[in-house]
Amino acid sequence: MRDDVSPAQFAFPPITPALEARMNIHQSFLANIRATIAELGTDGILPADLDTSKISAEPPREAGHGDISTNAAMVLAKSAKMQPRDIAEHLAARLGALDTVTEVKVAGPGFINLTLAAHKWRGILADILNTGTAYGDSDFGGGAKVNVEYVSANPTGPLHVAHARGAVIGDALAKLMAKAGFDVTTEYYINDAGAQVEALARSAHLRYREALGEDIGEIPEGLYPGDYMIPVGAALAAEYGDAFKEADEASWLTLFRDFAIERMMDTVKADLSALGIEQDVFTSERDLVDAGAVEDMFSSLDQKGLIYTGVLEPPKGKKLEDWEPRPQTLFKASEFGDDVDRPLKKSDGSWTYFANDIANHYDKFKRGFPIMVDIFGADHGGYVKRMKAAVTAISGGAADLDVKLCQMVHLKKDGKPLRMSKRAGNFVTLRELIDEAGRDVVRFIMLTRKQDSQMEFDLDKVLEQTRDNPVFYVQYAHARCRSVLRNAAELFDDDELTLAALAGADMTSLDDPAEMELIKQMASWPRLIDSAAEAREPHRVAYYLHDLAECFHGLWNKGKDDARLRFIHEDDKVRTLARLALVQSVATVISSGLKVFGVTPVEELR
RNA sequence: GCGCCCGUAGCUCAGUUGGAUAGAGCACCUGAUUCCUAAUCAGGGGGUCGUGAGUUCGAAUCUCGCCGGGCGCGCCA
Numbered sequence: 001m002r003d004d005v006s007p008a009q010f011a012f013p014p015i016t017p018a019l020e021a022r023m024n025i026h027q028s029f030l031a032n033i034r035a036t037i038a039e040l041g042t043d044g045i046l047p048a049d050l051d052t053s054k055i056s057a058e059p060p061r062e063a064g065h066g067d068i069s070t071n072a073a074m075v076l077a078k079s080a081k082m083q084p085r086d087i088a089e090h091l092a093a094r095l096g097a098l099d100t101v102t103e104v105k106v107a108g109p110g111f112i113n114l115t116l117a118a119h120k121w122r123g124i125l126a127d128i129l130n131t132g133t134a135y136g137d138s139d140f141g142g143g144a145k146v147n148v149e150y151v152s153a154n155p156t157g158p159l160h161v162a163h164a165r166g167a168v169i170g171d172a173l174a175k176l177m178a179k180a181g182f183d184v185t186t187e188y189y190i191n192d193a194g195a196q197v198e199a200l201a202r203s204a205h206l207r208y209r210e211a212l213g214e215d216i217g218e219i220p221e222g223l224y225p226g227d228y229m230i231p232v233g234a235a236l237a238a239e240y241g242d243a244f245k246e247a248d249e250a251s252w253l254t255l256f257r258d259f260a261i262e263r264m265m266d267t268v269k270a271d272l273s274a275l276g277i278e279q280d281v282f283t284s285e286r287d288l289v290d291a292g293a294v295e296d297m298f299s300s301l302d303q304k305g306l307i308y309t310g311v312l313e314p315p316k317g318k319k320l321e322d323w324e325p326r327p328q329t330l331f332k333a334s335e336f337g338d339d340v341d342r343p344l345k346k347s348d349g350s351w352t353y354f355a356n357d358i359a360n361h362y363d364k365f366k367r368g369f370p371i372m373v374d375i376f377g378a379d380h381g382g383y384v385k386r387m388k389a390a391v392t393a394i395s396g397g398a399a400d401l402d403v404k405l406c407q408m409v410h411l412k413k414d415g416k417p418l419r420m421s422k423r424a425g426n427f428v429t430l431r432e433l434i435d436e437a438g439r440d441v442v443r444f445i446m447l448t449r450k451q452d453s454q455m456e457f458d459l460d461k462v463l464e465q466t467r468d469n470p471v472f473y474v475q476y477a478h479a480r481c482r483s484v485l486r487n488a489a490e491l492f493d494d495d496e497l498t499l500a501a502l503a504g505a506d507m508t509s510l511d512d513p514a515e516m517e518l519i520k521q522m523a524s525w526p527r528l529i530d531s532a533a534e535a536r537e538p539h540r541v542a543y544y545l546h547d548l549a550e551c552f553h554g555l556w557n558k559g560k561d562d563a564r565l566r567f568i569h570e571d572d573k574v575r576t577l578a579r580l581a582l583v584q585s586v587a588t589v590i591s592s593g594l595k596v597f598g599v600t601p602v603e604e605l606r
Numbered sequence: 607g608c609g610c611c612c613g614u615a616g617c618u619c620a621g622u623u624g625g626a627u628a629g630a631g632c633a634c635c636u637g638a639u640u641c642c643u644a645a646u647c648a649g650g651g652g653g654u655c656g657u658g659a660g661u662u663c664g665a666a667u668c669u670c671g672c673c674g675g676g677c678g679c680g681c682c683a
Contacts, residue, residue, distance in 0.1 A: 058622065061629095071625070074663070084663075108626050109663060154683065194683055315679050316607045328681070339609060339679085346681035353683050381610050382678035405611070407676080449619070452611060454676075456618065461632090465645050468632055476645065484642055524622090531622060543620060546630080557647035560639075568642060605645070 024138070024526035025124065029068050029114070030057040036094045037072065045090055047080050059524060066103065066113035067121075067520065073110035084110030121516055122507040124523045128585040129503035133592040140530045141182030147364050148174045150375035151272065151279075152189040155264040156200045157226055159271045159430040162377060165455075166406045167430075168446040168598075170375040171277045172538040173404070175596045180533030185369070186279040189360055192261050193285040194353060199223055200264070201257035205244070207233025208256070212242055232263050271430050276439055276598045283363070285356050293359040294351050297394060298344065300362070306332045306393055312340060331358075336389030354383075358390040365391070365399045372401045373536065378452075381405055402536065407454040409446070414460065437462050440599040444471040447597055448542045465605065470546050474590060477549035478601045480556060481587035484567045488580050491570060499588075502581040509578045512565055514555045518582065521551045522589045529596075538596065545593045552586050 034052045041048040052072070060069035073088035080087060088106040095114060096104035103115035128135045150170025153163050171186070178184045191197075203224040210216045211233040219225035236244075236259060244252040265282075272278070288294065301307050311325045329345040331354075344355040364372055372391065376383070384403045391401040411418035411428060418428065434442055441462050448470055449455040465472045488497065495501060510519070525544070532540040559566040567579040591601045 056622095056625095058625095060626080061622085062626070065626075069626090074625085077663080111626070191683060196683065312680055323680080326680080343681060348681075350681085352681065357683095378611075378677055380678085380683095381676095384610075405677090407611080453619080454612080458618090461618095466632095467646075469645095470631085472645075473631090476643085480643070480646090487642055528622080535623070539620090540622080543630085546620095550630085553646055554648085556642080557638085557644085560641060560644090560647080563641085566642065605643080 024530075025116075025120070025523050026057050026059070026068060026527050030055065030070075032098065033057055033070055033072055033091070033095065036091060037076070039094065040090055046076070046082075046087065050076055050079055052076075059520070060111075060113060063517075065107065065111070066105065066115040068114045068116065070112050070114075071110075073106075073112060077110070088112050118511060118516065119508075121519045121523065122510055124519055125507060125510075125581050125585050126503040128522060128588055129499045129581060132499060132588060133595055135588060136525045136529045136592050137179050137181070138526055138530055139181040140533060141177060141180050143181060143183050144371060145369050146177055146182045146184045146371040146373065147187055147367075147369035148177070148184060148373045148375070149187045149189055149364075150174075151268075151277075152191065153268060154191045154196055155261045155268060156196055156224055157264065158228055158267050161409060161411060161428045161430060161433050161457075164275070164430050164433060164442060165409050165446045165451070166375045166377060167272060167275060167277055168443050169404065169406060169451050169538060170373075171275075172443075172447055172541075172597050173373065173375070173536055175598065176529070176538050176541065177533050177536070179596060180529050182371075182533070185281060187281040187283060187364070188279045189357075190261075190265065190282060190284045190286075191353075193289055193356060197257050197261055198253065200260045201253050202249075203229050204232050204236060204256045204260040205249075205252060208236040208240075209233070209245060211237035212245055214245075228267070229260075232260050235259075235263070274431060274434050274439065275443065283360060285360065288359050288363060289351070289356060293363055294355055297359040297362045298355070300394060301331060301358075304393065304396075306335070307344070308332070308341075310341065312343075331390065331393070333386045333389040333393075336392045338385040338389040342386045354386060354390075357387065358394060361387070361391050361399075361401065362394045365395045370395075370399050372399060374401065374403045375451075376403055376405055378405050378407045404451050404536065406451050409455055409457050412456055412458040412460075418459075441471050443597055443599050444474075444542065447539050450537065450539050470542065471599075472605070473553075474545045474549045474594070475602045476605055477552045478587055478590045478594075479604045480552070481583045481590070482603045484583050485580065485587070488568055488576065491568070491576070492573075496577070497580065497584075499584065502577065502584050505577040505581045506574055507578045507581060509575045510582060512558075512562075514558050514565065515582060518548075518551045518555055518586065521548050522585055525589050525592070541593050541596050545590060548586070548589060548593075 033055060037046060037050060037052055037055075040046040041050065052075075054075050055070060055072045057068050057070045060066060072091060073084040076082075076087055077084040085106060088110045092104045092106050092112050095101055095112065100117050100120045101114050102117050105113045107113055131137075148170055151159070151163055151167045153159055159167070174184045174186045199222055203219070206216050206219065206223065207229045210230070236256065239259075244256075298307065308330055309327050310330050311327055312330070314323045314325075326347060328343045328347075330341040331344050333342045334340055342354055343352055344358075346352055361372060374387070384405070387403065388401050391399050411433075436459055437445075445457060445462050446455075462469060462471065465476075467473055485497065510516070525548075528540060528544045532538060555565065567576070567583055569575045569579075587601070594601050
């Protein structure tokens, strides 16, 4: 595949001022490097039309290696048939002549390390202040339509902690991708068509009889025993009196089911709302089925020749006493990377959950989403391959499904693990978690770990106001910024402290390494957004914010030793305004990051 | 038995998609407050990146085999 790519495809557009304005500092430098390589090609020093697509321009891991490091020479060495160091020397000579570059060094196997002029960095502050929390927005996604489906919990009870992580990750991922230039729709798929919602209906009927004065005793196995069903029964009793008390199940099942589902979805939505989540679209599995979406899906797969009747092998190693070979209606999932073919119909002829879910994804595809992301719990890991296979098949390869599995969260309190078990009746609801820890804390902490690794949620620690608690640490940095700006308001008129006014401040007095480091940290925010959105890993934002806060706290404390670094200088307005621009920028970037998380930045911590 | 995920400091976890001497917090040790919030900061000790091979200029990262943990495995959703 890679072999038939012609060099012409590696051409990058010329850099116009308009284009440069939309690029972050590393992208724009990468463009400079490519242009220089093209020049060297024209001048016959390097072969023409080299593939520059794999070249990167990144901040080096080591601070001593300058501001921007590129691997260009090493990447080109093979196709140019030259030594990396030689290419590096040629490149370095030309890059060093740029007026934004103050120092250039060739190091190691052929890295080119560039140091940029201070004015280039200071210019970032004006960008930040002029853009506000939109700083970091990019067109990386190119407006591509993306559907992010998350939570999608069964409408049979309130959400519990296990849902919290997926909810927060899905929501933050959606916001992250929107910031990176995708056209994002958030969605909840309501599983309201299976046997479990009938069990819900029966549970509601029991509670209804209870509300009418009957002693219902123990809730039978298989029904939902939770107290949250009591008000549902009461509401049914108020609505219908004793009309269905002794009636045949057939007369009330549908009615009670729909009533209970609606009530459950109301509580689910209220729970999500308490977390600050409001999804764009709620799709009902039952509505899809009623609209014939499953038949559509089925005939589409059938036309592609992907449906057949067959008998599956019994799974090895797992004991199934009641196993007997049966012919089933199967989808050829194994042609698309799944391990075996998967049944679409049950033996009674009704559709499987999987069949309905294919219809759900087919429907999303037809609504115009070539990119779909599903957030699932880790217990659905075995379902991923077949769903991805189905999306590939049903869309003819035109749609891509990415499934993010969220590992479990272990709650801890008083130093002890809080075991959750529905059976024991002590499971923690999402609402209880929010009441205990607070919305912002729950959201932030859930985003401090990669989604596919298990995490610990220590209810005591997350409420501590110490460095150990990343939420606090980041919020504290923001609060400190606001505190400085409040104090400054006593020395300046309001119109001197607007974002626009600060953007126009004379920044030349910002020259200390600690100040420059802070600016460089903020300069990498757009880059972080793109890479986090590409990897679809919102947790990277949490680490970025922690690093930014650390950088700021460090500068703050240096002001204790070195009065020059203090932000407010009553006798020097120009100096002060430059630092206020810096402080306001930090507050803005932190706000921008917290916005991705749906967390509110605080003015002060008391 | 098979598939997927994970394995990094005593603990909880990062690691910019293959880059330079592997990082942060907690815990432990040392220091900083007449000062914009010390709820903070500066410094120190602490590692066979589970393990063995392979791929290449270069591997915690990619491939394969083991070891250990989690999840799943026909008509549950």
